Amino acid sequence: MAMANNKTQCFKCNKNKITYPCRGCSKEFCLIHLNEHQQVLNEELNHIINNYDQFKQRINEQKQNPYNPSLIEQINQWETNSIEKIQEKAKDCRENVIKSSQTFINDVEMKFKNLSEQIKQIHEENEFDEMNLNYLKNQLIEITEELKKPSNISIRQNSKSLINEISIVSSKRSKLNKWKQNAITVAAGNGEGQESNQLDHPVGIFIDEYKNIFIADFWNHRIVEWKYNTKKGQIIAGGHGRGDRMDQLNYPTDVIVDQQNHSIIIADQGNRRVIQWFNQTQQILIDNIACWGLSVDKNEFLYVSDSEKNEVRRWKIGVNNVGIIVAGGNGKGDKLNQLNNPTFIFVDEDQSVYVSDRDNHRVMKWTKDAKEGTIVAGGNDKGGNFNQLSSPRGVIVDHSNQIYVVDCENDRVMRWCEGKEDGEIVVGGNGKGNQSNQLNGPRGLSFDDEGNLYVADHVNHRIEKFEIIL
Secondary structure (H helix, E strand, O other): OOOOOOOEEOOOOOOEEOEEEOOOOOOEEEHHHHHHHHHHHHHHHHHHHHHHHHHHHHHHHHHHOOOOHHHHHHHHHHHHHHHHHHHHHHHHHHHHHHHHHHHHHHHHHHHHHHHHHHHHHHHHHOOOOHHHHHHHHHHHHHHHHHHHOOOOOOOOOOOOOOOOOOOOOOOOOOOOOOEOOOOEEEEEOOOEOOOOOOEOOEEEEEEOOOOOEEEEEHHHOEEEEEOOOOOOOEEEEEOOOEOOOOOOEOOEEEEEEEOOOOEEEEEEHHHOEEEEEEOOEEEEEEEOOOEEEEEEOOOOEEEEEEOOOOEEEEEEOOOOOOOEEEEEOOOEOOOOOOEOOEEEEEEOOOOOEEEEEHHHOEEEEEOOOOOOOEEEEEOOOEOOOOOOEOOEEEEEEOOOOEEEEEEHHHOEEEEEEOOOOOOEEEEEOOOEOOOOOOEOOOOOEEEOOOOOEEEEEOOOOEEEEEOEOO
């Protein structure tokens, strides 16, 4: 009688032997190689335990030292800068008080000298009557009372803060935020027009810390401020018809608020100038430029895209210079060192410049001092696939380097994680229309401090707010 053959092939040595199964990987091993396999598993377990111990050590170290050195340094720097500003302002005020007080005393003293001369003259001439004496007496009383009274100097406290207030924002949201797909109309939406509750093809938008919306009202040639939760806007620049006077605008494309000095900076495209408005006073910052998009970095440098020269330049506000090219500037084209009709721009904390390269249907990133850019969104010809854009406009990059871009002709907002080939639809993408889940030729893009997303819905003449899902 033949002996039963219970041998199978060992996974390791490929020989027919008596084998034993591994329940983890479902493979058969001979006794020798089963022991070797178990040894490998033991080594992997030891490696995991070692990593666990290292992680535990790091946790304990951070518990003993819980502060973030980088953030603490930023807070310290803010404190130093704020104190310097306050001290400088206090010094100026003290000098003004001393100067004004001295001027007041000098004025009183001059009156007193004049009166003394009159008294001396009357006394020498020895010709006077009751009227002369009453006049001298009243003059002396008047000067005495004037000296007793406090000078016409007082302290006026401005409600607008001298320093930028800071706060700590600790986000526990998931890395990839999501937004409600049905928007709330927060500005206009009452048809095309120039009434206070209407817009006419809005383009660039800016949201301040109070959720007030500043809108480049393109065809109305004005900038409108729409305060939080109101039904009507207020014209804060332009609104006097299309023109090139200092109080007029001509197809403005973008607006940013300089919260340091409470002014607004406008890309006055049709007048080929970047203009600053401060309490109805205007100042041209840059002229003879086909300006479109604006951005300001942490050092208060101003960045402007030039759709004719196909470049972005950096300017120091208030300094008369020619600006420094930070993106493009090598003629129109689709090479990595070129742009083709750049529109909106964004500058991050590292002074990298992101450019909506409209007619190349891509978003380019130019790091500081780079000679060419890298494609971070689109760049696969014009189209509506997830790896394509069609005439991109507004662009913003969050702290996780996620790129949000308005895909204008596809009527949607896309998100690209840097280094990924495909993007994803954030809002819109439901066809061209005016329903709450639709957009029509969107342009500008912005976020508020809570992460809610705002879109300038250009052809629908409204500003849409998509609420973040917490």
